[in-house]
């Protein structure tokens with residue numbers, strides 16, 4: 001993300017001496033994407049950032065996936081996955097819902113216990129906060145979070161989640177970086193006038209987070225032999241020891257209230273709702289908005305065949321117009337795979353005529369490779385959804 005930020009103290013010239021009050025040197029670390037050829041930040045540590053004292057296997061939650069075969073649209077009720085008094089943590093409690101080689105989507109309802117310290121070395125994370133408040137502590141500082149936030153955590157950022165209340169989280173884990181769509185950006189990286197949000201809407205850490213401690217465990221998610229695996233790495237000193245940093249790579253939040261929907265005289269296609277992109281997928285959000293104003297407009301979508309993608313909608317608030325009559329409600333996911341034309345349940349088309357405003361909120365992930373079902377997805381499935389357009393099976 002190419003927006004410069006400085007937090008805490010840094011030396012006037014990069015790669016020069018930066019000393020603590022007692023005269024000792026801080027340790028400079030470059031955290032950079034694509035080797036040394038893309039966005040980066042320089043961090044100044046009190047300890048040695050590479051000093052580890054142990055590494056053992058961390059057994060991840062079940063990562064197995066089952067193909068969508070036979071091919072069906074799916075309805076997954078995520079709210080059935082956790083009890084009301086669930087006390088999962090935001091990292092180890094994640095249940096895999098859907099995934100492929102580019103992205104993994106999971107769901108977790110936390111208690112108020114902090115998560116372990118955690119570092120995803122596979123890709124960036126975009127965690128949508130369905131509900132709840134708290135903070136994410138990171139090596140860059142603290143990010144407060146609230147309902148409707150996307151929390152963007154760059155690959156290899158050590159952090160932990162500290163909910164102040166039970167939180168419903170929808171982590172989208174990429175195997176790549178996650179960024180605003182290129183078409184929203186100037187050739188130098190500034191968000192353009194036609195983009196539905198701008199730099200003012202992105203909230204990064206405001207001050208350093210300094211924690212004393214030694215022999216601190218960090219759960220590292222990484223790849224080995226083509227699989228997603230975990231290691232439990234012990235650091236000699238606490239990783240939250242950065243007195244200052246600057247650069248263009250850091251975690252941030254963006255709230256869906258700050259997304260300004262683009263509307264039209266007739267139905268606008270999903271790309272106008274896009275918020276982020278990663279390799280092999282995009283993230284869009286459908287938000288409360290005035291809808292199509294042609295006198296003969298049909299505000300709900302036309303039927304569409306995803307020739308090159310699988311579409312995942314997560315319904316988070318309001319009343320989703322196109323899905324009326326399908327059994328879908330808040331906390332539901334619909335998966336509409338490539339090879340199956342989908343669109344409104346038939347009664348929703350007539351019901352939408354003349355409507356001027358949709359009170360609906362949904363987060364969409366479109367993937368360009370087929371999605372497979374994780375154990376959470378299989379456990380949450382409503383088996384009747386596939387037949388809801390026909391009204392009958394068989």
Ligand SMILES: [Fe+2]
Nearest residue numbers: 304311336342
């Ligand atoms: Fe669709």
